Amino acid sequence: MWRDWPANLRRHLFEPLFYARNGSPRLSYWKEVEKTQYFSREALEELQWERLGQLLEFIYDKNPYYRQLLKSRGLTPQMIRSPEDMRKLPILTKRDVRQNSDLMLSDGYDKSRLHQFKTGGSTGKSLELYITDECSEKRNAVARRHDRWSGWEPCDPIGALWGNPHRPQTLKEKIIDRLVQPTIFLDTMELTDDSVRQFVREWERVRPSLLFGHAHSIYMFAVYLKKLGVGHLKPRGILSTSMMLLPSERAVIEEVFDQKVFDRYGCEEVSLIGAECEQHQGMHLNIEHLFVEFVKEDDSPASAGEPGRIIVTDLMNYAMPFVRYQVEDVGVPSDRTCACGRGLPLMEEVVGRVADFLIKKDGTRVAGISLIENTLTAIQGITQMQIVQESMERIRLRIVEEKDIPESSVLELKTYFEKIFEGMTIEIEKVREIKPEASGKYRFSICKVH
Numbered sequence: 001m002w003r004d005w006p007a008n009l010r011r012h013l014f015e016p017l018f019y020a021r022n023g024s025p026r027l028s029y030w031k032e033v034e035k036t037q038y039f040s041r042e043a044l045e046e047l048q049w050e051r052l053g054q055l056l057e058f059i060y061d062k063n064p065y066y067r068q069l070l071k072s073r074g075l076t077p078q079m080i081r082s083p084e085d086m087r088k089l090p091i092l093t094k095r096d097v098r099q100n101s102d103l104m105l106s107d108g109y110d111k112s113r114l115h116q117f118k119t120g121g122s123t124g125k126s127l128e129l130y131i132t133d134e135c136s137e138k139r140n141a142v143a144r145r146h147d148r149w150s151g152w153e154p155c156d157p158i159g160a161l162w163g164n165p166h167r168p169q170t171l172k173e174k175i176i177d178r179l180v181q182p183t184i185f186l187d188t189m190e191l192t193d194d195s196v197r198q199f200v201r202e203w204e205r206v207r208p209s210l211l212f213g214h215a216h217s218i219y220m221f222a223v224y225l226k227k228l229g230v231g232h233l234k235p236r237g238i239l240s241t242s243m244m245l246l247p248s249e250r251a252v253i254e255e256v257f258d259q260k261v262f263d264r265y266g267c268e269e270v271s272l273i274g275a276e277c278e279q280h281q282g283m284h285l286n287i288e289h290l291f292v293e294f295v296k297e298d299d300s301p302a303s304a305g306e307p308g309r310i311i312v313t314d315l316m317n318y319a320m321p322f323v324r325y326q327v328e329d330v331g332v333p334s335d336r337t338c339a340c341g342r343g344l345p346l347m348e349e350v351v352g353r354v355a356d357f358l359i360k361k362d363g364t365r366v367a368g369i370s371l372i373e374n375t376l377t378a379i380q381g382i383t384q385m386q387i388v389q390e391s392m393e394r395i396r397l398r399i400v401e402e403k404d405i406p407e408s409s410v411l412e413l414k415t416y417f418e419k420i421f422e423g424m425t426i427e428i429e430k431v432r433e434i435k436p437e438a439s440g441k442y443r444f445s446i447c448k449v450h
C-alpha cells in the first residue's frame, strides 16, 4: 500500500526534497529551535529581549499604528529598558485590532504578498490578520518542535480529529500526503458510531503515531471508543490543542488510550504560546517567539502561582505587529524549573479559553468552565451541557442526558445554578446533541450579555 512507505524514507528523502524544492526554510528554523530550547533561562531571555528590542525599533520607524501610539505617549524604543518598562505601552485589545487593521500593517508590506487569514476564536470575534511567509514558516517550525515532544517524529502518520477537515484535493496535496506527511481525519462535525468505526478501520491500516485534535474532540472520541468497545488504538503521542483540557476529560482520554495527553495552548493570532513536555508539569512558554506577560485586573503583573490575563507580544510578526496583545484568556505563571532540562519557562495552567464567563446580578463574573466541571463531575446522568446566558434575567442550560436520567439530577442541577445566579430564571432544555461551531470548536458556555 502507498501509505506503507517507511517513515524513514519520507523523513530523510522526500521531506527534505519537498522543502528544498519549495524553497522553504522551515527545516533550518526547526533545527535552530531544537537547539535553543535547551539554552539556559538567562540565555533564552537574552535572546528574547534582543528580539523584542529589534521589534520595538522597527514598529517605531515602520508601523503607522505604533508610531502614532508611541509618539502620542512620548515614548521611544530606548525608553523600554526592562520587562517592567513594557507596561508603559498600552494593552492591545481585539477591538483595537479590528478598528485599526489597516494602520497596523507596517510600511513596505504589500497585502497581496502576505498570508491573510481570519480568526473565529473561542470568543467568536473575527479578526483579519496578515503574516509573512517567513513568520508562517517559523511558526510551523516551532509547532513541529512541540509536536515531537509527544513522541511523534516528522512524517510518521497522524490521526487528526477536526471539523470540516481539508483532505488532499490537488495533485500536489495528494503527493504530500503520500510521500511526506500521511494524515487521516475524523470529521468532528459528524461524529457518529459509524464515522468513528470507519475512522478506526482507517487507523488500523495507516497506524498513526500521533492523535491530534481539540481537547474536547479527543475526549468525545475516547468516549465513543469506550462505548464501542475499541481498546486497541495506541498512538505514541496524544496532542490536545486549541482549548482547555479539563482534568476529568484528560482522565478519560488517558484511560482509553493508556497514554499521557500532551496539552498545548495557543491562538490563531500569535500561534503556539505554550506546550507540555514529557514531564507534564505545566506548559513551556514559546519565548523565542513571544514575550508573554500575565497581568492582574489592575494591570499589575501577576506573581508566580497567581492567575493573570495573558498578554503576548509576537516577536516574529513584522508585517502586522502585535505588541502587548490581550488574548482574552487567563493563565497562571510559574517560577518552577522543569526536570526535562529545557530553559523555556513554565505556565501552570490556562483558564477560560473555551467558555465565556457568565455574569451574576451583582456583576461578579463566573467561569463557565468551572460550572460545567462542577456539575458534570458531581451530578449523575448528564453527558454534555452548554450554558447560555440570554440576559441578566435568564440562563438556559442545554443538556444531553444519559438514558434514564433521574429527575432528581435535573432538580439538583437547577438548584445548583439558582443558588449561584440568585434572582435569575434557570431554564433546562433537553437536547439530543450539542453541535460544535462551524470551525469545529466547541463552546461550553455562551454569554449574550456584554
Ligand SMILES: [Zn+2]
Pocket (backbone or CB within 6 Å): 277, 278, 279, 284, 338, 339, 340, 341, 342
Ligand atoms: Zn519540561
